[in-house]
Amino acid sequence: MTVKTSPSAAGPGNRISSGRRATVFGISAAVLIAPFIIAVPAASAAVPTFPNNIVVFPDRDFITIEGYQEHIGETATVEVTRPGVGVIGSAESVVGAGDVAFEVNHPGGVCWGAGTALKVTPDIRSGDVVSMKFGATAAGDTSTQDVYVTAAPVLAADGVTVTVTGFIGDGANQAQIEQRIVDPAFRGTPIGRRDVRAVPGPLTANVGYSSSLEFGIAGPNTFTATYVFDSRDTAGIAAAAGSGVRVMSWQLEDAAANRQGLTIAEFGELGGPGMGGCPNGPLQSGPAGATDVIAATVADSLKITWTPAKAIPGTPAITGYRVHAVAQTVVNGERAEFGKRIDSPAAKTTTISGLNPAETYDVFLVSVSSAGETFPAVHAIPVTDIVAPLVTASPQSGSFRTAQQLTLSSNEAAAEIYYTTDGSDVFLSGGTLSALAVLYTQPVNIAGTTTVNFAAVDPSGNLSAQGQVVLTITNDPLPSTPTFSSPPLAGTGSVTLNWSAADPGAPGLSVTGYSVQAYTADGAAAGPPRITAGDVTTLVFDGLAPDTVYQFTVTASNANGASAASAKSDPVQALGAVVANAGADQAITRAVTATTVVLDGSRSTGTETTYLWEQISSGPTDPDRVTLSGPTTVKPTFSLPLFATPMTNNPLTFRLTVTSGSTVRTDEVRITPIASQISVTGARWKSRDFRVDGISSSVGGTVTIHSGGPTGPVIGQAPITAAPAPQTGGVFTYRLRTSASNPGSIWLDSTRGGVVGPVTVTAG
Incomplete structure (x- = not known):
């Protein structure tokens, strides 16, 4: 008999109407910020489309969902995902009529954890992504912006x-x-x-x-x-005004001047549950509890088993467990208690001995972390189990060309499975475990013909019937798994693939052909595989849907059969009739004079088409903004300016738009400037002698020395010359023999882009 328990859910699971509609503090989704020219940043392509919107209040861990009126009455799921961590909060709610579809963690809305298993109020931070979906269909997401007010007015x-x-x-x-x-x-x-x-x-x-x-x-x-x-x-x-002070940041503005993807950072507001009954934040609640807890009576002992707990993303790691048994009989107002502490987060069983066989006990199990212990504890009432477990094996008996991984499983999660590989019995007469039996912990590798017997015992000591599989391994060699030797190359309705030749498997064997399978973006196979004969290791996979993304696998075959499939290729989009190709990304080192950079769209469609190149920048005052020469030609150029403070070293992104009739295609290319690196090896001052020495990753150009800040008064300049052999790169020395005072700290920049500072000037 199996007793399974799990912590109870916390927080309301239904929406209580508050009558709040379109009251996001006077926010209008269509506000123009004249006279600025709005350039759409490289934001998520899934930001909701007006009139739908997601509004994030990170200080209060509160979400407002606006619009989505085409989904009235449907259940939506909201998730907060932290890059590199995973989903840290989720909730379900029904879309209501009105400007505000529903809210999470705000009076009149639902709690975090409503309708989901993640019962925690997330601590929403900048960079977290708040997403919406209906079932498995994505409905938009918003990245929490890194903005906030730092002080009271x-x-x-x-x-x-x-x-x-x-x-x-x-x-x-x-x-x-x-x-x-x-x-x-x-x-x-x-x-x-x-x-x-x-x-x-x-x-x-x-x-x-x-x-x-x-x-x-x-x-x-x-x-x-x-x-x-x-x-x-x-x-x-x-x-x-106190907490009425805030900053608001939108991800983008569409062509109709609707601003989408909003973060509202409110000065002085506190996070956590927004209303009574909602779950605590990740650091205010104990860790998640273990699941599938089973407490089985065995003579004067209790054997407790469980599935290890998993920490909620963003919370401290689980370090172990505490389990105790409490007698139900009260004597003088007291009940006897026995327990164990387990200092392993992977532990899944323990035994509490020395109990009274005539007593009934309640068993409580909690996970332990630096945030505390699970509350409430997971509760199980011990039972006497008289049902034997069942064990199954995969694969079943049969003949196989290659080694097999034998998997054994029981219908009781807490049962222990044992096996032998010499055909002997697992349990001897009287239920004694054979000395040859091995505890099953992971799939068993069967490399040769083997008879495997197996059986299980559950926490109450019930033995399963013994099972057996006979796996015959013929060891017919198969080819090695091929690998793609270059990225897929897109063509019009086709993709060209190249892969490395597979090892045929053994002397005397040869590869008889390769099989290439195409997959669509959802992972589904796109039609039957294509076959090449003999040692042909290239294929033009044609007949693909234009403007559709595919991935591919390849297998090799010999007279004995097929190899394992390769890893999937990089995604590639089969081209349509009109193609925009802005060329490969480049890294450019700036020369002593401005560098001319050529953008190349020559792989785009060239017949009856027009071209338009544009730089994607943050606005007319972007310090990295450049002027394109010939922006409507296939190969426009621009001058990459010299590095000089306060210019930046940010990558420059350009978009190519190709238009043919009513068909428009775009592609982007990134140009990354490579700045020279400088460092100071010595900065010393004494009366009438000030000296600065340093090195540079490149030769040529000039170093300028400032006092008082990176753009402060200029103390002097020094040329960057070639370092003496066998050193590489450049060196510079500046020396001033005057009675000037010690500047204390200095900052340096080079005309090749290097910047360093503050550097402390030593005296003496």
């Missing part, structure tokens, strides 16, 4: 100016940022609404105030919102 001495500062990560789009101060008291002022807003650009007049939003004033990756109010009273309301 500051009221200036003039009594009317209020500033708000914050952080903006490199991945956020400056043109899609707003800072807002929300306080219902604003409605009683000339402003007449519950919030004031600052959008990118200089100070601009609004009703009752003027505002601006600028970047980099307080340092790298910062923003500063400035408000100048018409009255001191209104400024006082803004300065005291």
Whole structure:
């Protein structure tokens, strides 16, 4: 008899209507930020399409789902995924009518864990991806933006100016940022609404105030919102707004000016359950409990088995377990208790001995981690099991050309399976385990003809019937598994594949042919395999659907049969009638003078087509923006500028659009500048002698030495010359013999792109 238990679910599982509709603090999905030119960043292609949207409140671990009115009455699943970790939170809810389809972790919505097995409120952070799906069909996702307010509003001495500062990560789009101060008291002022807003650009007049939003004033990756109010009273309301201070960041803006994929970071708000009864956060609850817990009575002992627990993603690792048996009989207000501590997270069984055979016990099992213990404990009532387990084997008896992996399994998860490989019995008379029997822990490799006997015993001591398989291994050699020797090459409705020749398997054998199977993106086989004869190791796999992505496997055959299939090839898209090919990505080293870079679209369709090359940049002020010469030709060029502070070394991305009639195809290419690297080997100062020595990864160019910061006053310059043999690269020395004081710290940059600092100047 098997007793299985699992922790009970926490939190409500149904939506309680709150009447909140379209109340995401005055957010409008169609707000223009003039006069900026909005370039769509390299965001997820799955960001919802207006009027659908996903709004993330990371500080409150709260999600609002807007739109999706074509799914009213359907159940949606929301998941929060952390890259490199996995799903850290999930919930199900039914889509309701109105602008707000449903909410998670907010009064009137559902708790995290509603309808799912992950009973935890996730601690949502920047970079986490919030996704929606209906069944297995994806319905959009949003990446949590790396933006937040860093301090409470500051009221200036003039009594009317209020500033708000914050952080903006490199991945956020400056043109899609707003800072807002929300306080219902604003409605009683000339402003007449519950919030004031600052959008990118200089100070601009609004009703009752003027505002601006600028970047980099307080340092790298910062923003500063400035408000100048018409009255001191209104400024006082803004300065005291507290948790009403926030920054909002959208992932992209579509062609109709609808802004999609929104993160609202609220200053001072706390995460965790948004309403009573919802599950705690990942560090406020104990670890997940073990499952399939079985407590079996064996004489004066209890044998407890379980399936090891799995830590919730993003929580501390499980380090072990605590299991105890509590007598049900009360004596003088007390009950006897016995227990064990197990210091292995992989443990799945223990025995508690010395118990009273006439007593009935409750068994409690908890997982242990640095966050505490499982609560509530997993509870099992011991039972006497009189049913013998059943054991099955795969494969069954038969003849095989190659070695086999024999898998044994029992219908009772806690049963122990034993086997022999010499044809002898597993259990001897009286139920004694044979000295030749081996405990089964993993599939058994059968390399030659073998008779395997097997049987199982469950925690209560019940023995299964003995089973047997006879595996005859003929060891007919098969070819080795071939591997693809180069990436697939796309053609129009076809793909060219090349692979390495397989070893035929043994002397005297030869490869008789290869079989190539195509698969669509969902992993399904795309029609029958294609066969090549003899030693042919290339194939043009034609008849494929244009503009469709495929992967391929290849197997080799000899007179005995086929090898195992190769790993799947890289994905490749069979081309349609119109092709856009922007060429291979490049890494470019900048020369002493500006480098001319040629973009190459010559592998695109060339008949009755037009071309348009565009740089994908963050806006007209992007420091890496370049000017293309001949953007409507097949091979436009641009000048890669010299490295110089404050330029960056970011990759440059260009999109090629090929148009033929009503058909449009696009492709992108990335050009990565390679900067020179410099370092300082010595910086010393003494009276009337200041010297700086260093090395460079390249020869040529000039090093400039600054004091007071990377763009501070220039102390001097030094040329980069070739290092003496056998060293490679360049060296530089700067020496100044004056009575100037010790600068303390210096910063250096080279015309080849190297930057280093601050470097401490030693005295003496």
